[in-house]
Amino acid sequence: MTITQLQYVLAVAEYKNFTLAAEKCFVTQPTLSMQIQKIEEELNILIFDRSKKPIQLTDIGQKIVNQAKNIVNEADRIKDIVEQQKGFIGGEFRLGIIPTIMPTLLPMFLNNFIKKYPKVKLIIEELNTEEIITRLKNGHLDAAIAATPLMEEKIKEIVLYFEPFVAYLPESHDSFQKKEIEVSDLNVDEILLLQDGHCFRDGILNLCKTAGKNEANHFRIESGSFETLIKLADEGLGTTLLPYLHTLELKDKDKAKLRHFVEPKPAREVSLIFPKTELKIHMIEALRSTIAGVIKGAIVFQNVEIISPLQKK
Incomplete structure (x- = not known):
């Protein structure tokens, strides 16, 4: 899985809608859906319950989202550290x-x-x-x-x-x-x-x-x-x-x-x-x-x- 895929997961978790999440991530809805499906297949679990409207997280999906927030934040922190070292504001x-x-x-x-x-x-x-x-x-x-x-x-x-x-x-x-x-x-x-x-x-x-x-x-x-x-x-x-x-x-x-x-x-x-x-x-x-x-x-x-x-x- 990639940082980008985790960002897509976080977007769907927040907006509870694949189309809206795709718009916020500046990608097409099929692209976002495919990337999330890849993560689910890799982990052999369902992150989202697509049968509900609006879309809901599964129990394991909620745990994954909580961890994804930490991972994405830490990835952003790396960029932050580099910019601080360079003195770039x-x-x-x-x-x-x-x-x-x-x-x-x-x-x-x-x-x-x-x-x-x-x-x-x-x-x-x-x-x-x-x-x-x-x-x-x-x-x-x-x-x-x-x-x-x-x-x-x-x-x-x-x-x-x-x-x-x-x-x-x-x-x-x-x-x-x-x-x-x-x-x-x-x-x-x-x-x-x-x-x-x-x-x-x-x-x-x-x-x-x-x-x-x-x-x-x-x-x-x-x-x-x-x-x-x-x-x-x-x-x-x-x-x-x-x-x-x-x-x-x-x-x-x-x-x-x-x-x-x-x-x-x-x-x-x-x-x-x-x-x-x-x-x-x-x-x-x-x-x-x-x-x-x-x-x-x-x-x-x-x-x-x-x-x-x-x-x-």
């Missing part, structure tokens, strides 16, 4: 970024990165945390930037920075005249949130739990963007919390409505995450170094309290 690198980080962080480092590493073909996708975890595990992303900790056994996290939460208050708010506020100054009945599926939303919910407040049935309005939440707050429909980097580009009239929290400031941990197989580690380090170089001057807060994006039971 280039090729395709697939990066996922969550929506509440993408608009602010990406413009800060992208230009520096592509100028410093012109041989890297950076493919960037905006994905929520759940999609990122799935794609990292399936090998469809090399790395991602997300709020952590995620507590995923097969994913490694390198902290990039800690980003404080900042409150955005309408002028009618009771705490508007304060220079700094506490979590207890916020009325949880009036907090405006991002839609479900955003880890920043989960962080706010956990912030309220940390403060001993029950958020159930309190949040009346949810939106898909911070810009909408700001406009709703301006209309007197509530208050909202923003990630610190997002506040840097606000107009002066909007910045006047921002209130920082007293120390320790509630904050989220933002990390570069990647599979523990650590393929393309030289490119991951290049990305980490570039981001660290631009972020250190943007966030100067030291005394922070990390609010996890994970829902606490």
